[in-house]
Amino acid sequence: MFESFSSLMYGFSIALDPINLFYVFIGVFAGTIIGMLPGLGPISALALMIPITFSMDPSSGLILMAGVYYGAIFGGSTSSILLNAPGVAGTVATSFDGYPMARQGKAGKALAIAAYASFVGGTISVIGLMLIAPLLSKVAVSFGPPEYFALMILGLTAVVSLSDKSLVKGLIAAVFGMMVSIVGIDLQTGTERYTFNSLNMLDGIDFLVVALGVFALAEVFVMLLRGDDNKGEKRKAIGSLKLSGAEVKEIAGPVGRSSVLGFFIGVLPGAGATIGSFLGYSMEKRIAKDGDTFGKGNIKGVAAPEAANNAACGGSFVPLLTLGVPGSGTTAVLLGALLVMGVTPGPMMMETRPDVFWGVIASMYIGNVFLLALNLPFIPLIAKILDAPRPLLLAMILIFCMVGVYGMNFNIFDLVMLLVFGLIGLVMRLYGFPAAPMILGLILGALMEESMRRALQISGGDWSIFIDKPISLWLLVIALLSLTAPSLKKLYQKARTARA
Amino acid sequence: MLPRKTWSLRSAATALTLSIAAVGLSSAALADWTPSKPVEYIAPANPGGGWDTLVRTTANTIRAEDLAPVNFAAINIPGGGGSVAWAQIARDEKNDHKLFATSPPIILVPLSGRSRFDHNDFTPIARLITDYSIVLVRADSPYQTINDLFDAMKENPSLSIGGGSAAGSMDHIAVAGAAGAAGLNAASVNYIAFSGGGEVMTNLRGGHIAAGVTGAGESSAQLEDGMLRALAVSSPERIHGPLADVPTYVEQGIDYTFDIWRGVMGPKGMSAEAVTYYQDLFARMQETDNWKESRDRLGWYDAYQNSEEFGKFLDEQYELFSSVLSDLGLLAN
Amino acid sequence: MTRINHNQVLAVILGLFSIVYLWMAFQIPTFPIPRPVDSDAFPKALGSAILLLSIFLFFEKAGEKTIEVEDKGHVGFSFTSPRMQVVVTSVGVLAYAFLIEPLGFVLASSLLMFLLAIYYGYRAWLTNLATTLGIVLSLYFVMTRAVGVHLPPGILPF
Numbered sequence: 003m004f005e006s007f008s009s010l011m012y013g014f015s016i017a018l019d020p021i022n023l024f025y026v027f028i029g030v031f032a033g034t035i036i037g038m039l040p041g042l043g044p045i046s047a048l049a050l051m052i053p054i055t056f057s058m059d060p061s062s063g064l065i066l067m068a069g070v071y072y073g074a075i076f077g078g079s080t081s082s083i084l085l086n087a088p089g090v091a092g093t094v095a096t097s098f099d100g101y102p103m104a105r106q107g108k109a110g111k112a113l114a115i116a117a118y119a120s121f122v123g124g125t126i127s128v129i130g131l132m133l134i135a136p137l138l139s140k141v142a143v144s145f146g147p148p149e150y151f152a153l154m155i156l157g158l159t160a161v162v163s164l165s166d167k168s169l170v171k172g173l174i175a176a177v178f179g180m181m182v183s184i185v186g187i188d189l190q191t192g193t194e195r196y197t198f199n200s201l202n203m204l205d206g207i208d209f210l211v212v213a214l215g216v217f218a219l220a221e222v223f224v225m226l227l228r229g230d231d232n233k234g235e236k237r238k239a240i241g242s243l244k245l246s247g248a249e250v251k252e253i254a255g256p257v258g259r260s261s262v263l264g265f266f267i268g269v270l271p272g273a274g275a276t277i278g279s280f281l282g283y284s285m286e287k288r289i290a291k292d293g294d295t296f297g298k299g300n301i302k303g304v305a306a307p308e309a310a311n312n313a314a315c316g317g318s319f320v321p322l323l324t325l326g327v328p329g330s331g332t333t334a335v336l337l338g339a340l341l342v343m344g345v346t347p348g349p350m351m352m353e354t355r356p357d358v359f360w361g362v363i364a365s366m367y368i369g370n371v372f373l374l375a376l377n378l379p380f381i382p383l384i385a386k387i388l389d390a391p392r393p394l395l396l397a398m399i400l401i402f403c404m405v406g407v408y409g410m411n412f413n414i415f416d417l418v419m420l421l422v423f424g425l426i427g428l429v430m431r432l433y434g435f436p437a438a439p440m441i442l443g444l445i446l447g448a449l450m451e452e453s454m455r456r457a458l459q460i461s462g463g464d465w466s467i468f469i470d471k472p473i474s475l476w477l478l479v480i481a482l483l484s485l486t487a488p489s490l491k492k493l494y495q496k497a498r499t500a501r502a
Numbered sequence: 503m504l505p506r507k508t509w510s511l512r513s514a515a516t517a518l519t520l521s522i523a524a525v526g527l528s529s530a531a532l533a534d535w536t537p538s539k540p541v542e543y544i545a546p547a548n549p550g551g552g553w554d555t556l557v558r559t560t561a562n563t564i565r566a567e568d569l570a571p572v573n574f575a576a577i578n579i580p581g582g583g584g585s586v587a588w589a590q591i592a593r594d595e596k597n598d599h600k601l602f603a604t605s606p607p608i609i610l611v612p613l614s615g616r617s618r619f620d621h622n623d624f625t626p627i628a629r630l631i632t633d634y635s636i637v638l639v640r641a642d643s644p645y646q647t648i649n650d651l652f653d654a655m656k657e658n659p660s661l662s663i664g665g666g667s668a669a670g671s672m673d674h675i676a677v678a679g680a681a682g683a684a685g686l687n688a689a690s691v692n693y694i695a696f697s698g699g700g701e702v703m704t705n706l707r708g709g710h711i712a713a714g715v716t717g718a719g720e721s722s723a724q725l726e727d728g729m730l731r732a733l734a735v736s737s738p739e740r741i742h743g744p745l746a747d748v749p750t751y752v753e754q755g756i757d758y759t760f761d762i763w764r765g766v767m768g769p770k771g772m773s774a775e776a777v778t779y780y781q782d783l784f785a786r787m788q789e790t791d792n793w794k795e796s797r798d799r800l801g802w803y804d805a806y807q808n809s810e811e812f813g814k815f816l817d818e819q820y821e822l823f824s825s826v827l828s829d830l831g832l833l834a835n
Numbered sequence: 836m837t838r839i840n841h842n843q844v845l846a847v848i849l850g851l852f853s854i855v856y857l858w859m860a861f862q863i864p865t866f867p868i869p870r871p872v873d874s875d876a877f878p879k880a881l882g883s884a885i886l887l888l889s890i891f892l893f894f895e896k897a898g899e900k901t902i903e904v905e906d907k908g909h910v911g912f913s914f915t916s917p918r919m920q921v922v923v924t925s926v927g928v929l930a931y932a933f934l935i936e937p938l939g940f941v942l943a944s945s946l947l948m949f950l951l952a953i954y955y956g957y958r959a960w961l962t963n964l965a966t967t968l969g970i971v972l973s974l975y976f977v978m979t980r981a982v983g984v985h986l987p988p989g990i991l992p993f
Contacts, residue, residue: 146708
């Protein structure tokens, strides 16, 4: 404990160096902007920074790039909430309740909650990083294919709680999402599946293309169909940023729980902010007494995924800094950048380059404070976008989506896919198919299939591998319980009323 | 000036080698061509991978050492293990201001039927570096030598060997080829495909797989904490640096080497003058201290070949990979 | 009620879709090296699941439509009816996809945004033009200059 405290002090001595303070600031500022622009994620931004950081001191370079990364996750909630257009993949779940809040004239509050929750999630993850990073690397390696499979199954049980009216429609949406997720080259065999012999489909369909189509573009279509503004829904006060004491109390629990959950999910290579935020969201929806108001502008539905995705972002530094292994595309770029700067990340990095390790951790504390201070004053300003006349706003959302999608790969095929998924999203909205289970199927489907097949290949086709491993067994038991708990609860209540 | 007509003659590899020979002969006379606008320097993958690192490192070195009058602009075109970028570059015949990073997938991917374009559709510029394949196990594993592992695989074919690329691609070929050379049935290797070398390392550390195969360069830091042990490296002789203790396959009685080479190619029909210019540029680059420093840090080994030698080398690699893939039954017809 | 409801229509469409999907799953080649679970297993499971679920859907009671389409005041065909607006917007997205490279980012984006805003009923064309140019140009310069993302310049000189 004392040891990590003195190490952290050492880290602060690096992070508080004026030049590094400047890099933290630039990093989180650029990150926030990049996060707000739909589609343009941290990966491409970081790749473009490699030449800039080339000649920097490695700790400064990583401080700057890490700032861009968590700044983007922090800022990504803005367009999710205001426009239903997720800025980065990790903030899709934020739009479930953030966008309804904005439509109800509570955009300011939604953005403020997102900022506070992000701050807390980010800070908790830094504390976790500081205290137990080496321990966590053991957690990361203890997850092999069977454990991932079980985790994915647990994640998929959330479909039940995410499909509000009709379970059948929720399941259809989830299966459809999985169908989309497996398009492309199958890693295990190199076989193409559902690519229609198109080069553009070899790597599958980009997650953000689907998310922007099903959420933002479909929302534009729905707004067009609804005709001019609306019935009872008074536009468009931004509302107050202030949270009442009761509201703070209400979100404290979800923020705390989701931060811890998100952090652990982030630690696992291959999982990350998107899965973390979904699991945080669905966990809170299940726990909450007013779970049925999730998706209709519940403040907990904004707080939970925002805390989780920022915590997951911090967690993803664990495998990078303690094992030298990237857990995601973004951390892979960070690893590449470190190599270029002359640091070889590996299991000994904490010993060989304490300046990098502790410097970046300390800078994250500072960065999170900067982010909060940067974002809060701008909320009223940014939220003004909703005051734009409706025709202009619609046209603007369209342009934002298309720039984001095009900017990812510079491929016009992606724009066509955006339209396809926009229309699919519209049909789903018209006939009451929930979009959240589909997105869940999309992010978990391919990972579930891959880990299942890897596990079975390791075991030589023996299915008992999933229950022989304790972690995997426990995750499956929890999954089973979470599916049966509601009906057990009902049975129990029935029995009690019968006795009474 | 060299008549460009040599390029239009080409039909498959023979003509390509001819034309390259012509380039090689006249290289001294043609040193006067220089690029007139920024060179598009393409990594056919996402940021963070091997191609990307090569492109960015060489572009940085060229800029830092002021070797070229124009900028080499790194561009990522990800997709299909390279095939998306190849299809785009193939459309851009005769462009003297376009280069891309290349490595064994330019041969493997077309052989497995996933790209219409192969190495014959592009102009080899230079081979730059090589890395080697390495087999790792956990330190507490019973296998002390590569032969221990292969013997155990003979007994128990379900022993899992993890690699960081899809079945039928680099890591799979590397380990299956070695197993074949050691007298095993190459197709019997229980190869588990992970989506990157990092995942292989965590799964190996966690004891989820029996052994892992990855690039030697990226493995050296992983060996530092003593959790993992290297059984064999695919170089012809022991490599120097941190991996000097790792025995080669050849030392252990298995006649097998495998290069993870990386180089640069351009579009088909690039002018002979430009080819000469670029091959000489890269040769000069590899002499700079800046390059040597980056190269050592990244765990690469210089393996320069000029355009002509690289072209011949590619044809040999084509033969080699076709035979391994056909042993595996993965050769597309 | 003898008329079929929209759930039943959707169920039939989904059923047909799942049959095509399953047919394609059966075309996936077997991997030459035997695998406990091959590439085709998961798609077959997914296709069957949709087929099964579509049967359930067929017998599920249809809820109300979730979105009221606003088409009062639009008798017969109208270019500005809500349905037509969805069609025109879709065509706009497609046109944008094919024009962004030849025309360039700035021109294509400005045209689309400006024209769509007018089409959606925005009359203040000067404000429209100013906002459009402001947003598109700032996006363009942030992307190309600050972030360094290359967007097609097209026929404009910058």
